[in-house]
């Protein structure tokens with residue numbers, strides 16, 4: 001099998017462990033018209049940013065924690081916190097702080113028993129391999145958390161499809177939100 005086929009097989013094996021109904025529920029929680037904040041470090045942070053960009057194109061009011069123009073988070077807001085391991089301190093701390101403020105916190109992680117999952121209101125588990133290669137993680141030929149990153153990206157795109165459906169946003173509406181100064 002080629003490397004590309006192997007990667008696709010790895011992603012497929014993880015996707016088969018995810019219940020799409022749970023992904024739809026994650027999208028439904030984002031529809032409430034609330035402000036959405038996303039957070040994650042490093043690679044997981046990049047996945048968070050790509051998710052935020054897609055949600056913006058779909059009409060959401062969305063912010064990335066730590067960016068220059070990100071406002072204060074409040075009790076009426078939603079936080080999506082992404083960490084493959086569920087142990088990255090800055091992400092756990094952000095989730096704890098947001099929960100303390102009354103935010104609805106969705107943890108996107110491989111580990112439903114992690115500190116991040118504990119701090120969250122809801123856990124969306126993506127049972128992919130992380131950089132820690134814990135015993136129960138699925139096998140991967142890819143280094144670090146690549147498999148988690150890829151699967152998270154696909155799960156976020158699935159959430160975006162549900163989100164678009166629920167909010168009546170089609171390609172044309174999304175295109176109208178796309179940058180016109182590039």
Ligand SMILES: O=P(O)(O)OC[C@H]1O[C@](O)(CO)[C@@H](O)[C@@H]1O
Nearest residue numbers: 041042043044083084085086088
């Ligand atoms: O997804 P996690 O477990 O929070 O890990 C994030 C960290 O791991 C890496 O993805 C890889 O070491 C870093 O880019 C990032 O700082």
